[in-house]
Amino acid sequence: MSAPLSGRIALVIGASRGMGRDTAAMLASRGAHVIVSSRDIEACQASADFIRGSGGEATALAVDVTSAESVDALHATIGERFGRLDMAFNNAGKILGFGAIEASDPSGFEDAFRLNAGGVYHALRAQIPLMKAAGGGAIVVNAALSGVRGVPGIGVYSAAKSAAIMLARVAAVEAGPSGVRVNAIAPGYVGTEAWMSKLGDQADTLSQKVPLRRIGQGTEVAEAVTWLLSDQASYVNGVVLPIDGGLDAVF
Numbered sequence: 001m002s003a004p005l006s007g008r009i010a011l012v013i014g015a016s017r018g019m020g021r022d023t024a025a026m027l028a029s030r031g032a033h034v035i036v037s038s039r040d041i042e043a044c045q046a047s048a049d050f051i052r053g054s055g056g057e058a059t060a061l062a063v064d065v066t067s068a069e070s071v072d073a074l075h076a077t078i079g080e081r082f083g084r085l086d087m088a089f090n091n092a093g094k095i096l097g098f099g100a101i102e103a104s105d106p107s108g109f110e111d112a113f114r115l116n117a118g119g120v121y122h123a124l125r126a127q128i129p130l131m132k133a134a135g136g137g138a139i140v141v142n143a144a145l146s147g148v149r150g151v152p153g154i155g156v157y158s159a160a161k162s163a164a165i166m167l168a169r170v171a172a173v174e175a176g177p178s179g180v181r182v183n184a185i186a187p188g189y190v191g192t193e194a195w196m197s198k199l200g201d202q203a204d205t206l207s208q209k210v211p212l213r214r215i216g217q218g219t220e221v222a223e224a225v226t227w228l229l230s231d232q233a234s235y236v237n238g239v240v241l242p243i244d245g246g247l248d249a250v251f
Contacts (some may be wrong), residue, residue: 003031004230005049011035013065013123016043019142020193022218023225024087028056032224035078036081037063038092065092065119075126084134087229090123091142093164097156109156116160120167125180128175136179138229141168145188147243149251165240172238181237183228188244190216211246 002210010032014020020038027054028034028051036044036051036058044060051058078085093116097108120141131137146154147161165184172182189206207215224243227233242248 008032008086011088014038019221020091023222026222033057051248071122085130112160117163120164131180132178138181141184145186146199184240187240188247
């Protein structure tokens with residue numbers, strides 16, 4: 001089974017860089033036609049060009065997940081152009097709302113929830129009907145380990161990611177009878193370009209907190225997401241999968 005996802009239409013939102021880009025490339029390498037999407041259409045075009053240059057199939061489409069209209073338009077285009085949607089990785093997100101809750105800015109709270117929870121809501125609302133019409137499908141929401149455990153200093157972000165997890169779990173129950181599976185992942189420390197550039201020397205210190213004593217790689221997250229989206233995980237629904245080198249066990 002060199003191309004187990006051949007013929008499948010896959011959407012990766014937040015695919016211009018990091019875990020999203022790695023997952024889009026992996027899905028394409030397994031045979032899926034991948035729709036690479038984010039607000040940064042130029043970066044999405046570059047990701048799609050890379051996939052096509054590697055022998056895969058990809059289409060770049062822009063979306064702003066904080067806008068219901070933009071998300072609806074993206075999925076309408078997918079329906080018109082491809083006639084179906086088989087799998088989706090809702091990866092768009094960002095740490096917003098820094099600081100202790102008592103000292104945090106209300107605008108940071110609103111921004112964090114608009115992107116990290118609202119974006120998931122808009123995406124699920126648009127994706128589930130498309131997948132039901134196709135007879136089923138699979139969705140993975142990228143949450144965060146902080147959405148499971150809560151982290152002081154980024155409590156607002158943690159709360160937003162916790163809301164994203166709950167949306168995924170409820171959607172799994174609601175859409176399951178129609179053959180649509182919905183799961184979430186909770187990555188720990190993953191060495192994306194943006195994250196590593198912010199950490200600097202702190203990366204070595206953080207890696208010592210992880211039982212495996214290292215920072216994760218985007219491709220390791222991509223492998224887990226690809227598995228959850230594939231038929232190999234056909235009886236996995238409503239779970240929150242930590243991808244953290246064991247950090248959740250000692251958090």
